[in-house]
Amino acid sequence: MARVNEEFLNLKNDYLFSKIIEKTNEYKAKNTGIEVKSLGIGDVTLPLVKPVIEAMHKAVDEMSKKETFRGYGLVQGYDFLIEKIIKTEYEKIGVTLDHDEVFIAAGTKGDLAGMVELLSINNTVGLMDPVYPAYRDMNIMMGRDKIVYLKGTEENGFIPELPKEHVDIIYLCSPNNPTGIALNREQLTKWVNYARENHSIIFYDSVYEAFITNENMPHSIYEIEGAKEVAVEFRSYSKIAGFTGVRCSYTVVPKTLNAYTKDNEKISINSLWRRGQSTKFGAASYIVQRAAEAIYTEEGQKEIKENINYYKENAKYIKEELEKAGFKVYGGEDSPYIWLKVPDDMKSWEFFDKLLNEVAVVGTPGVGFGEQGEGFFRLTAFSSKEDTEIAVSRIVKLFK
Amino acid sequence: MARVNEEFLNLKNDYLFSKIIEKTNEYKAKNTGIEVKSLGIGDVTLPLVKPVIEAMHKAVDEMSKKETFRGYGLVQGYDFLIEKIIKTEYEKIGVTLDHDEVFIAAGTKGDLAGMVELLSINNTVGLMDPVYPAYRDMNIMMGRDKIVYLKGTEENGFIPELPKEHVDIIYLCSPNNPTGIALNREQLTKWVNYARENHSIIFYDSVYEAFITNENMPHSIYEIEGAKEVAVEFRSYSKIAGFTGVRCSYTVVPKTLNAYTKDNEKISINSLWRRGQSTKFGAASYIVQRAAEAIYTEEGQKEIKENINYYKENAKYIKEELEKAGFKVYGGEDSPYIWLKVPDDMKSWEFFDKLLNEVAVVGTPGVGFGEQGEGFFRLTAFSSKEDTEIAVSRIVKLFK
Numbered sequence: 001m002a003r004v005n006e007e008f009l010n011l012k013n014d015y016l017f018s019k020i021i022e023k024t025n026e027y028k029a030k031n032t033g034i035e036v037k038s039l040g041i042g043d044v045t046l047p048l049v050k051p052v053i054e055a056m057h058k059a060v061d062e063m064s065k066k067e068t069f070r071g072y073g074l075v076q077g078y079d080f081l082i083e084k085i086i087k088t089e090y091e092k093i094g095v096t097l098d099h100d101e102v103f104i105a106a107g108t109k110g111d112l113a114g115m116v117e118l119l120s121i122n123n124t125v126g127l128m129d130p131v132y133p134a135y136r137d138m139n140i141m142m143g144r145d146k147i148v149y150l151k152g153t154e155e156n157g158f159i160p161e162l163p164k165e166h167v168d169i170i171y172l173c174s175p176n177n178p179t180g181i182a183l184n185r186e187q188l189t190k191w192v193n194y195a196r197e198n199h200s201i202i203f204y205d206s207v208y209e210a211f212i213t214n215e216n217m218p219h220s221i222y223e224i225e226g227a228k229e230v231a232v233e234f235r236s237y238s239k240i241a242g243f244t245g246v247r248c249s250y251t252v253v254p255k256t257l258n259a260y261t262k263d264n265e266k267i268s269i270n271s272l273w274r275r276g277q278s279t280k281f282g283a284a285s286y287i288v289q290r291a292a293e294a295i296y297t298e299e300g301q302k303e304i305k306e307n308i309n310y311y312k313e314n315a316k317y318i319k320e321e322l323e324k325a326g327f328k329v330y331g332g333e334d335s336p337y338i339w340l341k342v343p344d345d346m347k348s349w350e351f352f353d354k355l356l357n358e359v360a361v362v363g364t365p366g367v368g369f370g371e372q373g374e375g376f377f378r379l380t381a382f383s384s385k386e387d388t389e390i391a392v393s394r395i396v397k398l399f400k
Numbered sequence: 401m402a403r404v405n406e407e408f409l410n411l412k413n414d415y416l417f418s419k420i421i422e423k424t425n426e427y428k429a430k431n432t433g434i435e436v437k438s439l440g441i442g443d444v445t446l447p448l449v450k451p452v453i454e455a456m457h458k459a460v461d462e463m464s465k466k467e468t469f470r471g472y473g474l475v476q477g478y479d480f481l482i483e484k485i486i487k488t489e490y491e492k493i494g495v496t497l498d499h500d501e502v503f504i505a506a507g508t509k510g511d512l513a514g515m516v517e518l519l520s521i522n523n524t525v526g527l528m529d530p531v532y533p534a535y536r537d538m539n540i541m542m543g544r545d546k547i548v549y550l551k552g553t554e555e556n557g558f559i560p561e562l563p564k565e566h567v568d569i570i571y572l573c574s575p576n577n578p579t580g581i582a583l584n585r586e587q588l589t590k591w592v593n594y595a596r597e598n599h600s601i602i603f604y605d606s607v608y609e610a611f612i613t614n615e616n617m618p619h620s621i622y623e624i625e626g627a628k629e630v631a632v633e634f635r636s637y638s639k640i641a642g643f644t645g646v647r648c649s650y651t652v653v654p655k656t657l658n659a660y661t662k663d664n665e666k667i668s669i670n671s672l673w674r675r676g677q678s679t680k681f682g683a684a685s686y687i688v689q690r691a692a693e694a695i696y697t698e699e700g701q702k703e704i705k706e707n708i709n710y711y712k713e714n715a716k717y718i719k720e721e722l723e724k725a726g727f728k729v730y731g732g733e734d735s736p737y738i739w740l741k742v743p744d745d746m747k748s749w750e751f752f753d754k755l756l757n758e759v760a761v762v763g764t765p766g767v768g769f770g771e772q773g774e775g776f777f778r779l780t781a782f783s784s785k786e787d788t789e790i791a792v793s794r795i796v797k798l799f800k
Contacts, residue, residue, distance in 0.1 A: 003520035004659035107682035120403035259404035282507035
């Protein structure tokens with residue numbers, strides 16, 4: 001008799017974003033005349049930049065001819081892309097990486113989930129709260145139940161303290177989804193030192209690093225001394241280059257990073273990851289890797305920066321207008337996310353329902369990101385300028 | 401202290417195909433004047449067909465304009481593709497599926513690995529031997545060590561008997577990689593009945609179904625009565641449409657398929673899979689899904705069939721020429737794989753080294769697919785006609 005993995009049953013059935021979509025669709029069905037404006041799910045709206053489009057056309061044409069057709073690529077990804085990442089993303093900030101330390105994938109989620117499996121379920125996990133809910137779910141699905149929540153509150157400026165309990169695996173998301181707050185150099189150094197002293201591993205999710213404005217915020221954890229001994233870094237093209245429908249990401253796994261057996265033998269995470277990926281993953285699409293490569297041309301860099309600035313302008317607008325209207329608002333400076341304190345002691349979902357039903361605006365209930373998110377609400381800067389302005393003015397009017 | 405998942409350490413470091421590449425590269429470095437011909441790794445060589453190329457160009461153009469740009473798609477995949485799969489792949493063979501039973505992915509490996517995790521590690525797994533080695537590795541990585549090998553030998557025509565021990569999860573690969581042998585209707589019915597009686601689950605890997613020639617071979621396990629209660633079916637565009645570098649696949653998870661808790665409560669695999677995928681997987685690329693859709697046009701179907709026939713001609717040629725030369729050869733009729741009995745009591749890797757070093761031909765040692773593969777060798781039909789002929793004539797000459 002085939003037995004189910006009962007750990008999966010500990011997951012809540014209502015994945016945050018699915019529930020939002022469902023509620024929104026219900027509303028739309030009942031109110032066909034009203035246009036819903038969404039500052040909800042973190043999806044981009046600007047089209048791909050020209051160099052990316054051209055690179056994909058070229059790659060598609062290569063696939064049409066026998067001489068230039070490409071079948072299976074190396075599971076790790078193509079050298080042409082890895083090289084550009086090392087040079088453009090890391091060398092400029094003083095970080096040196098070897099080719100075999102960068103792994104191309106088809107999205108960060110899959111790599112986050114794969115990384116969870118490399119480590120024993122007996123590890124204690126430190127999870128920011130609030131944070132992207134998939135981290136927690138991935139651990140629960142594996143049966144890892146020793147979770148310490150690293151609380152981000154108004155009092156600590158959403159920067160969690162080092163935990164009193166010992167943690168073996170630490171998830172840091174900076175700039176944070178949903179609070180929009182990034183860790184500065186000093187704060188991040190504390191965590192790296194903690195991990196070095198405790199032989200812990202940091203999973204550093206920096207998929208929003210391109211939105212960083214403030215100069216004292218590191219873009220990569222490897223800017224901190226010693227981080228290569230303790231951290232895996234996750235990066236994605238989804239938000240910075242509008243690849244949410246294209247699918248490309250990469251993960252840095254330094255060769256100096258180890259985990260330990262029960263007998264305290266050092267095991268290289270890099271070689272374990274390589275071996276696991278050969279078994280479970282079939283490489284990212286050639287065309288998509290060429291698309292990613294194109295953002296590293298001069299024109300590509302210029303155009304994606306223009307797009308990021310467009311979204312940053314939206315973030316600034318949302319933040320300023322809501323502040324003017326008397327809301328308490330966090331984030332939005334180093335991040336496309338605005339973290340709004342829900343007024344009038346409402347709960348997050350109450351606020352969601354109120355906005356949807358009274359002014360047809362969709363956002364994301366903070367409580368979906370963890371207990372500490374209760375009473376907060378996430379707005380994103382990824383809509384068009386026009387829709388952002390309409391949505392904000394509707395919210396402001398509602399609370400006048 | 402971050403502890404490693406020690407199950408991963410039970411994997412052999414030399415993943416079969418990596419070892420072949422390594423040995424081949426070594427030989428090439430030492431013998432720069434000699435052209436190596438490979439009938440080894442199962443990668444395609446014909447370029448993508450015209451309707452696929454056109455569909456990708458069109459999709460890329462859509463991504464360049466705000467009005468037609470697509471961001472995140474549903475994790476399950478786009479309806480336009482699911483609809484075509486249901487209609488073209490299944491309706492024609494009398495199988496009815498609902499939209500929410502088909503899941504699009506970026507390659508079968510990832511889905512095979514994901515499916516392994518849904519079920520308890522305490523299940524006993526029945527694994528064909530020889531078979532695609534990733535199945536075993538995925539189970540080992542999870543710590544599932546109760547494995548019953550379903551032996552395929554010359555004596556049983558490479559069709560394993562039902563096991564004497566009880567098995568909860570059964571991997572069937574048909575047409576089989578590497579033996580090239582497909583299960584016929586009667587044989588497959590036995591397995592479906594076994595699974596129904598024992599509440600077991602069958603993972604049916606039919607990624608090579610398009611190569612089936614014989615009429616009594618089912619293309620889908622759902623052609624067998626009751627299979628929807630017991631089987632997940634894995635399909636891929638990799639070999640049938642040359643998508644090894646494009647990356648698209650699908651998995652059928654019927655809503656009537658259940659696993660059981662310790663208290664014998666029925667759990668729907670379909671809803672568990674949907675929930676797990678939302679957490680761990682970020683959907684397949686839009687452009688790639690449009691590419692897959694294009695094979696279901698009239699022209700697309702015609703052209704991919706021509707390509708499949710090209711490879712089938714290669715398979716026939718390899719089989720016939722080697723038989724003429726006195727080799728014992730299996731497979732090659734319903735499959736792109738030829739399963740060669742190694743002559744002169746050589747071991748698989750000895751034969752590999754002999755072919756590589758003496759006539760610069762690469763194939764795949766049978767023992768890499770399991771113990772029962774020792775003394776066998778896999779040749780594939782995916783090279784060009786010209787290279788296939790050269791490789792075969794080199795092998796034949798060597799053993800004259």
